[in-house]
Every structure is written in structure tokens, then in C-alpha cells.
Amino acid sequence: MPELPDVEMARRLLERALLGARITSAVGSDRVILRPGSSRTLSRIAVGRAVQAVERRGKWLRVMLDDGARLFSHLGMTGEWITAGVDEPSARFERARFEVTKGRSRRSIRYLDARRFGRLLATKDDIAAWRELGPDPLTDGLDVETLAAALGRSARRVKDALMDQTLVAGIGNILATEALWHARIDPRSRSDRLTPKDVGRVVRGLRNAIERQLTAREKAGGDEPRESFAVYGRSGEPCRRCGTSISRIVLGGRGTTFCAHCQERRGAR
DNA sequence: CGGCATGTTGCGCA
């Protein structure tokens, strides 16, 4: 379930469970997810440590430990964190588990991941993927100047540029699709052909899409209600603005829906 | 059975 809003929900859950807690056990049951580390690395770095902060940047989570070491979590396509009682049996697709104590209470925090595209890393320093992340729209804020500069440097399709984690962090296929619909810009537009006004609309489109997905999750408690999407997954349905049937194309191997009538193309191809 | 999937990386080609 992972794009920025989902990862933010995961961050809040981990913060409630881990902040101020001490890790008494850490076990990973899947080398793919721990790669290039191992369950031994994970427990060696995490066990005995207290958690000082649970942060998110884009789709990455960073758990800061009291000796300066850190845990990084990326949810891939199907990753999920849950909390459980220490005696509860393993959940389906459970790949790693932490046990923590906070005051007198003991909790078990578990990482689930069906497809195993996610990552769980224990390191002494920040990893490259974290360092190379662009500004996060929620924690760093999104400003038109910065985005305009980033988009202006490349002739790529604007949708691909928005999903480039080094330009802006946390935008995936859903948010990019939704934001461009809100902005009324064709996803195939060249990113360097957007006017400053266009970039302003993209920024508002992103804020709008992020905000409504976060709210939808806060309300529903879990899954992303498809109801909260304006165009994503709605090919063939009428555009909510103009009624035109929503188109579906494939860009960079990803399904892309848009309204061919009210999302205008910038830059011919 | 076929098609699709919220992510990332690496390869080959133009």
C-alpha cells in the first residue's frame, strides 16, 4: 500500500509503538527483504537500543536509535507494519518482527510483505537512497520555485519527472496520475515546457491529492478507498470535470489514466 | 487462464 500517504500512516503507527520504547528482540525471516544485511545484523544493531525518532521522507522510513544507528524501511509494493501482542501467532506474509518494552507493556511490531519488494535495513549511517531523496511535500513543503527548477532541467514526460524520487520524494503512480488530473495537464507533456503557472497547478494538484488520500485513510483506518481517486483506475468512466470518457495509456510500463479533453498537452512529441 | 498491481533497478537501443 505504499505511496507517501500510506507510508505516513505507517510512520504514525510505528511512532506510537516505538517512540521511547526499547527493543528487546529483532528477527527477520526473509533475506530478500533484509538484503544485503541479515537477521543477525538486524538484531546486533537493534537489540538493546531505545528508539528516539520515527521519521519519513518520501516512501522511506527511518527509525533513529539512541546510539546513532538507524533502521530503514521501504514498503515496496505490498509492505505493511502492524502491532500485535507478543504471544500472537505470525500473521500471513510476516517477514520480520521486533519486540519492545515501554514502561510495563510489551508489544510485538511486525513487518508483512506479500511480494517482498520491500526493504528493512539496519545501518550505522544513512543509506544513499535516503540521502538522495528530493524534498518531501509534507515535511519539507513543496515550493513552486524548487519544483519549477527541477522540472525545467529535463525534457522527460512530466509524469516520469514527478515520480523521480530525487526531484520530489514520495510521489508514485497514483499521486502523479491524480495530481496531473487536478492540474489539468497531460501526463505526456514535456516537463521543461510547463509554464510557471502550470507548475503552480501541479504543486496544488499534488497537495490536493496527498491531502485527500491522507484524510481518506484517517477516516477509513486502513486501505485506500478507491472512492478517493478522481481518475486513477477509472478508465472508461466519465471525467468528473467534463464528462469525457477517461483514457488509459501505458507510460514507463505503468498504467496511466487521464482526461484527453481537459488535460492539455504541453510540448509536442 | 490472462491480466493487472501503490516500487525500484538495470539493460539495451535510438
Add this chain to the structure above:
DNA sequence: TTGCGCAACATGCC
């Protein structure tokens, strides 16, 4: 060098 398609990763679900 840049942009882009595509396969791979490993699996679930409709």
C-alpha cells in the same frame, strides 16, 4: 548524454 521501453524481482487477486 538523455529518454524510454522492457524485463526482472516474487506474488496475490479478480
